[in-house]
Amino acid sequence: xxxxxxxxxxxxxxxxxxxxxxxxxxxxxxxxxxxxxxxxxxxxxxxxxxxxxxxxxxxxxxxxxxxxxxxxxxxxxxxxxxxxxxxxx
Amino acid sequence: xxxxxxxxxxxxxxxxxxxxxxxxxxxxxxxxxxxxxxxxxxxxxxxxxxxxxxxxxxxxxxxxxxxxxxxxxxxxxxxxxxxxxxxxxxxxxxxxxxxxxxxxxxxxxxxxxxxxxxxxxxxxxxxxxxxxxxxxxxxxxxxxxxxxxxxxxxxxxxxxxxxxxxxxxxxxxxxxxxxxxxxxxxxxxxxxxxxxxxxxxxxxxxxxxxxxxxxxxxxxxxxxxxxxxxxxxxxxxxxxxxxxxxxxxxxxxxxxxxxx
Numbered sequence: 171x172x173x174x175x176x177x178x179x180x181x182x183x184x185x186x187x188x189x190x191x192x193x194x195x196x197x198x199x200x201x202x203x204x205x206x207x208x209x210x211x212x213x214x215x216x217x218x219x220x221x222x223x224x225x226x227x228x229x230x231x232x233x234x235x236x237x238x239x240x241x242x243x244x245x246x247x248x249x250x251x252x253x254x255x256x257x258x259x
Numbered sequence: 260x261x262x263x264x265x266x267x268x269x270x271x272x273x274x275x276x277x278x279x280x281x282x283x284x285x286x287x288x289x290x291x292x293x294x295x296x297x298x299x300x301x302x303x304x305x306x307x308x309x310x311x312x313x314x315x316x317x318x319x320x321x322x323x324x325x326x327x328x329x330x331x332x333x334x335x336x337x338x339x340x341x342x343x344x345x346x347x348x349x350x351x352x353x354x355x356x357x358x359x360x361x362x363x364x365x366x367x368x369x370x371x372x373x374x375x376x377x378x379x380x381x382x383x384x385x386x387x388x389x390x391x392x393x394x395x396x397x398x399x400x401x402x403x404x405x406x407x408x409x410x411x412x413x414x415x416x417x418x419x420x421x422x423x424x425x426x427x428x429x430x431x432x433x434x435x436x437x438x439x440x441x442x443x444x445x446x447x448x449x450x451x452x453x454x455x456x457x458x459x460x461x462x463x464x465x466x467x468x469x470x471x472x473x474x475x476x477x478x479x480x481x482x483x484x485x486x487x488x489x490x491x492x493x494x495x496x497x498x499x500x501x502x503x504x505x506x507x508x509x510x511x512x513x514x515x516x517x518x519x
Binding site for chain 2: 176178180181182183187189191201203
């Protein structure tokens, strides 16, 4: 579970956008809008986080949620990242 | 050639050219292998200003543009054309310029940029939707009030006072541009339709990103994304559904002029 190289994360509209630098051309779909928590998770991945449990713990430290909720949240975001091909194979 | 003008582009010979190019407030010294680039840029020469960076092209850069143009033709469903080396070199030059410009608050935004009464309006959409066709309607309806800043690939310069659309000679197949810049007052994302209508566009970021030149270098791309986000947040954006009647320009202007 690793973020692809060249993913740009920029703040926008109170959340973030992640952009895949590897996709060129006009028919571009390598963009994902993220809310604050999702942006936080992507940032953890960028910093090398590699387990869902580890990410969930960090979410619990930052936000007032229980571990199960945090884990479910992390899993959902990772699934989304997978589906738009922002994670390395 | 006259000694005094030896800095001017070599527009007569078959060889390459060296010239100082100024666009969007940025100066670059260009060393080109073919004469096309110097000819094309002759309205954008600034020998008297300091140079920000150099652009040097190689045959390899031109090969790369050839492959990329081939891929674009295929992707957009056109029959691939064999382009002249000199033309492909101009693409390589613009690419290098835009890669460096990203660090100087300038992006390339694929659109038709017109100026009217001192303000710029941009029309963007994927290729073939009719950006230029719509811009031409403004010219038809409003005549000399309309200036074509750049019909295809204007540069946008971001500064504290706003976003400025800047002319460049990379200006589309009809070769329409003016060496000028105007503050961007509004942007329309164009869609083809039977009737003409215009409404606020709430989520322009995906189309904006797809129509902006995105450098390969992650640091440069990061700058570009930051500017595109700022563009989407700070400039009013509309979805303009339009046909090819002059009325389309009137409908667009009726809404855009409210921004004044």
